[in-house]
Amino acid sequence: MAFQLIRCGLASAKLNPLARYSSHAAHKFSHALQSAPATELTVLDNGIRVATEKTSSPTATIGVWVEGGSRYESAELNGIANFIERLLFKGSKTRSKKQLEKDVYGLGAVLNSYNDRESSGFYATVAPGDVSKASELLADLIQNPALSSENIEETRNEVLKELEESQSNHEQVVMDYLHSVAFQNTSLAQSKFGSTENIQRFTKDHIEQGLDLFFKGPRMVIAASGNVEHDQIVKLAQQGFKGVSTVYEKNGIPSSPVGHYTGSDIRVRDDSMDAAYVAFAVEGPGYNNPDYVAMKVASSLYAPWDLTHGGGENLSNYYGLVSASDHLTQAVKPFNLAYKDTALWGVYFIGERMKLADMCWQIQHQWKRLYLEIANNEIRFGKNNLLTKLITQRDGSASNANSIASDVLRFGRRISLEEWQSKIAQVNSDKIHQMGEKYFWDQCHAMSSLGPVEELPVYDDLRMTMSWVRY
Template sequence: MHSDDSLRPDGADTGVRRTVLPGGLRVVTEHVPGVRSASIGVWVGVGSRDEGPTVAGAAHFLEHLLFKATPTRSALDIAEAMDAVGGELNAFTAKEQTCYYAHVLDEDLPLAVDLVSDVVLNGLCRASDVDVERQVVLEEIAIRDDDPEDLVGDAFLSALFGDHPIGRPVIGSVESIESMHAGQLRSFHLRRYRPDRMVVAVAGNVEHDHTVELVHRAFENRLDPSVEPARRREGRFRPNRAPELERSHRDSEQAHLAFGVRAFGRHEGERRWPLSVLNTVVGGGLSSRLFQRIREERGLAYSVYSSVDTFADTGAFSVYIGCQPENLGQVASLARGVLEEVAADGITDAECARAKGSLRGGLVLGLEDSASRMNRIGRSELSYGNHRSVSDTLARIDAVTTDEVSAIAKTLLSRPYAASVAGPYRRTRELPASVRRLVVS
């Protein structure tokens, strides 16, 4: 037995169809006219947020490990099967979800469903593979450490959220990865990777009923009708410390600064779109205040932007800037001044209109292929359990008012800052005073 429905929130036909298989496995599809491709993603509602401190990085480590072997395929078999059809097979891990995905010709969808499902459900956690893949993950940590932009991004979330799981790097630490063993990863896989916590999202030149048959066949031995679907992650983020300043010493030609505030969770829907407009106005494009003030008017930085991270029950609004060390103090003052100015005075009608146009265009242009459509419906099903049509989303963006954005700015940008710096600073007192003043202990 399974249940089917076409998803029509607010009476709008999204073009997305959903079937819930026994035990709660959700299958969502979207037919994309005019393409000859198909993209499948198996989304698991598990990420680094689900780890204890002793297994930090386990979700990401496991994502690597499951591709090494299944009972019927070696790592080479998996790679050759996908290469033989010219497809792409990969995965990523985030704070609250992991996704295993493939992008293939429409005629090769059966292979893609079988291959991705085999990896997710049956990947072996052999000790020999753990030892090999451990070195790969350690190399990935080293790459992160060599990229100051990534490094300050991870450090900023740690400074903002403390030792809460949201604040820990998805990739883990050298210490946690070196100490992790096969038994821990095997247990993490068996306990967390349950069909009732999964969504199979498929988009492209696909037919819903045929896709459901393929998924049912691949998951057949795991569909237990007695299992109730897992509830979506809910709750309330409770910080365990005030925002802080973190410093990473690097003998580099540039200084890298990230700073910002705690923002809203994704279920605070009324604030979602005004926040997106605010982010676009402050640092989301070439006409944004930060880009104009710091790069165009003064030439003090090449890369300067703002961004939003959204989790179930909290989030982050942050600014990133890379500049020469001798300019860091001036850049920090200018960037803080932009945020304080917007918090005090709000934004203009012209800025609001321009930002909404940017968001509308970015949304539509970003959904031009089956892979992006798969990502959209997979994330939406896993995070919200519903789907809005593109036209409905565009209408929501259009409905945002200048006053709403200004009110969000006043609330958000008056909160305490956290900050992280990477650069040639061996001691915190060597940082410019304007950087140290960003964070008030």
């Protein structure tokens, strides 16, 4: 077994690019702090939270975000949030699909939606003067969806096709496998798509159950960003969403399921594939855990790398998990998938057929180095990387509206850039070493893999190596 120790931070100050990164990041963040808008938050009588930020963006975005996704679905309803996401854009009881398309085109609007395990969002980007029209359109689609048999069947076919196409996205497949084994017998194990069987049998009654489950005042956030006035958005929300209830008629009040983690392994062997797709993770802290920020910094220390992208070996060599010269992988990507009470912190990689063992040992070696040897001057790189990501998440009205809603759904309030900066500044080498002791040393890992995985080390061998880091 052979692997190369990647030298991080051992070079002289003259060769170390951290000083340049630090100065540049500090300048960008200082400018962002000076121009950061104030956040205004109002809670309506029915529990809907309205959050806005007035910015200099030439566009305005308004939308509805919901604490609702596959984590909150029963096994019977798994996939209903994704189904509803597509169905809502088929029109309403008073607005046909054709009329909806005309209205959106007439506004020059960009209508978007998404759903994941813990949230869903529906939002429109328009000229600032058309915010009221966009708000009315969203309120109509969400509260008065057209649940005709024709719309349901059309949506069913689209979702089944989406599910079929998703099977060719190997990264998505492997990450779904990872959730299925890491959170066994919990709703976090469920895919957002649901099963083919569920999609095929969803009826109007199932859809109404899903709508009743998710679209309740206390689970909803209306966020707006751009050249908008908070009082105007509050009035639009009061008028357009006054019919939203806090009472659960069909399902009862939904519980907040706990994401129990289980160290485990799933391997889908297919020797006809050219490469192996692997996710290797440990349980991390959820976003309500005090350790959350430190683990975000730790994840930001590692640089993703892809063989198909331009650039030289140094792109993967400095603060990377591997060196391009090792030829161990075609691509590598760190991830930190945080949920309310848990997280998956790890690495996804596309591995060479007969080099999977060396790649796994290399990842574990870098984890060991992270929490035993990492120095403050190196951690500065991760901090700068994270600060830059926080800035870009607030760039543009659509990105910023999503960022506002995400904060309010997760933390109950907007987290300012100043507060993020303060939290990140408190992370140092001692803190990272503590994180290693808590989340890496002698901890059970979770792994999922697809492809020619015969050379992947068995679970027990990798688990045994998770206890070596002190020696």
